[in-house]
Amino acid sequence: MIEGKNFINGQWRTGDNATPVMSPAQPSERVGSILLSTQDDVNAAVDAAEAASIAWKKFGMVARGNHLFQAAEALEPIVDELAALAAREMGKPVAEARGEALRAVAILRYYAGEGLRSVGDVIPSSNAQSLQYTTRTPLGVVAVVTPWNFPLAIPMWKVAPALVYGNTVVLKPAEWSSLTAIRMMERIGALFPQGVLNLITGLGSITGEALIRHPKIRGISFTGSTTVGAHIAEVATANGVKYQAEMGGKNAVVVTADANLELAVDSTVSGAMRSAGQKCTATSRVIVLSEIHDLFLDRLRERLTKIKQGNPLDTDTYLGPVVSASQYQKVSDYIALGDQEGHLVVGGVHQTREATDGYYIAPTVFDQVQPSARIAQEEIFGPVVSVITANSLEEAISVTNGIRYGLSASIFTQSLHTALQFVEEVEVGLVRVNEETAGVELQAPFGGVKASSSHSREQGRSALEFYTDIKTVSIRP
Numbered sequence: 001m002i003e004g005k006n007f008i009n010g011q012w013r014t015g016d017n018a019t020p021v022m023s024p025a026q027p028s029e030r031v032g033s034i035l036l037s038t039q040d041d042v043n044a045a046v047d048a049a050e051a052a053s054i055a056w057k058k059f060g061m062v063a064r065g066n067h068l069f070q071a072a073e074a075l076e077p078i079v080d081e082l083a084a085l086a087a088r089e090m091g092k093p094v095a096e097a098r099g100e101a102l103r104a105v106a107i108l109r110y111y112a113g114e115g116l117r118s119v120g121d122v123i124p125s126s127n128a129q130s131l132q133y134t135t136r137t138p139l140g141v142v143a144v145v146t147p148w149n150f151p152l153a154i155p156m157w158k159v160a161p162a163l164v165y166g167n168t169v170v171l172k173p174a175e176w177s178s179l180t181a182i183r184m185m186e187r188i189g190a191l192f193p194q195g196v197l198n199l200i201t202g203l204g205s206i207t208g209e210a211l212i213r214h215p216k217i218r219g220i221s222f223t224g225s226t227t228v229g230a231h232i233a234e235v236a237t238a239n240g241v242k243y244q245a246e247m248g249g250k251n252a253v254v255v256t257a258d259a260n261l262e263l264a265v266d267s268t269v270s271g272a273m274r275s276a277g278q279k280c281t282a283t284s285r286v287i288v289l290s291e292i293h294d295l296f297l298d299r300l301r302e303r304l305t306k307i308k309q310g311n312p313l314d315t316d317t318y319l320g321p322v323v324s325a326s327q328y329q330k331v332s333d334y335i336a337l338g339d340q341e342g343h344l345v346v347g348g349v350h351q352t353r354e355a356t357d358g359y360y361i362a363p364t365v366f367d368q369v370q371p372s373a374r375i376a377q378e379e380i381f382g383p384v385v386s387v388i389t390a391n392s393l394e395e396a397i398s399v400t401n402g403i404r405y406g407l408s409a410s411i412f413t414q415s416l417h418t419a420l421q422f423v424e425e426v427e428v429g430l431v432r433v434n435e436e437t438a439g440v441e442l443q444a445p446f447g448g449v450k451a452s453s454s455h456s457r458e459q460g461r462s463a464l465e466f467y468t469d470i471k472t473v474s475i476r477p
Contacts, residue, residue: 007198008041010189025321034178034201037201041207043214064164072112078183090151103442104155114161119464143220147174152180169197221458222245222246229245249282250285251284251428253268254397271437275320276319276320287396289390297387319363327382330381331361338369393422406429411433428452429446
């Protein structure tokens with residue numbers, strides 16, 4: 001059992017101000033505890049990162065990449081342990097959590113390879129005697145603030161590029177997934193020079209706020225709610241700090257009359273119900289062309305009755321609990337609202353367990369939902385789907401775009417013309433054809449538009465754009 005501690009300047013530090021972490025599958029089960037870090041803890045972590053930054057920058061990218069490779073080698077042997085801990089701590093089914101742990105290892109290896117990649121360009125100069133080129137310089141101390149729904153992959157896809165490009169890091173994980181982050185740091189923290197990689201835990205409103213406002217922070221990378229992301233943007237802008245924020249989504253699947261229905265239904269269920277719908281890329285709306293509405297709905301209902309909901313530690317569990325009592329109440333409230341805004345097809349509050357038995361929400365689908373309904377406009381972050389009927393592709397695209405978010409969208413069709421029209425006209429950062437809305441490959445840019453993102457991109461080579469500044473150099477003999 002992991003008890004509260006921070007990793008600062010290469011050392012583990014404990015304290016008296018700790019709070020217990022309880023299992024969302026069994027709310028009476030204590031999984032461990034985390035420290036509620038103070039301003040002093042934040043100061044110590046940032047100071048350590050600043051002190052280490054000059055030497056870390058001078059290591060060079062190849063040497064920094066080698067450190068990431070060592071971290072991947074250290075993390076891989078404990079992927080099963082990490083998966084089980086994530087399942088106990090935040091309720092993700094263990095088979096799904098294991099895939100995420102393996103992805104964290106793959107991310108480390110990918111960015112280890114980035115240590116060998118070019119990071120600048122030679123540019124022609126109007127003066128034939130001058131050499132003009134660009135190089136990249138690290139930002140300095142970067143604050144990484146991560147959510148609870150991907151306790152392994154998201155920290156790694158922020159921390160790994162930050163480190164290989166020469167920054168030092170203070171990681172603040174969400175309080176509902178800090179134990180997993182601590183265990184990960186126990187394996188890899190000591191593989192880096194003191195102060196290069198630090199971890200502090202605590203409440204976002206206190207510890208996170210102190211971190212993003214610290215005057216020595218030169219970059220902030222955040223994933224979480226749109227409300228918090230907007231606040232971080234305001235603080236960072238006022239302080240002249242570079243920031244990126246990946247936030248909410250209300251992602252749509254469009255099912256056309258010529259779609260492969262089996263594929264569309266399976267992908268909708270996976271996109272909507274994996275991780276109990278607690279993904280920013282989760283499928284939340286299904287816009288079905290009227291010609292196939294009834295057939296699609298019948299198959300979706302049938303498919304949902306076959307998925308297993310239960311203990312996240314069971315390897316055959318498909319749908320675990322939501323993460324917390326507050327999330328359980330929020331999703332339950334939206335389901336109650338759905339009874340007024342749509343027609344209940346499957347699930348509902350009456351099939352949801354009492355919270356004392358675990359925060360389990362039944363997979364829920366509402367039909368006959370209007371595009372303007374709250375359950376079709378607001379991010380629920382639970383296993384709840386709104387089905388909307390459209391009479392044409394143009395109407396389906398209009399409904400897809402008619403929200404404040406713009407993260408991910410999918411279309412199921414066998415027509416190349418239809419697919420290309422959707423790709424061209426849909427207002428999202430991630431567009432899929434005959435694939436679910438959730439997920440993205442680690443080597444590809446990730447991010448959204450509108451209220452889903454600060455419009456930067458994460459993962460792949462796009463990370464270079466955020467974690468470094470361009471320096472233009474001109475040399476004349």
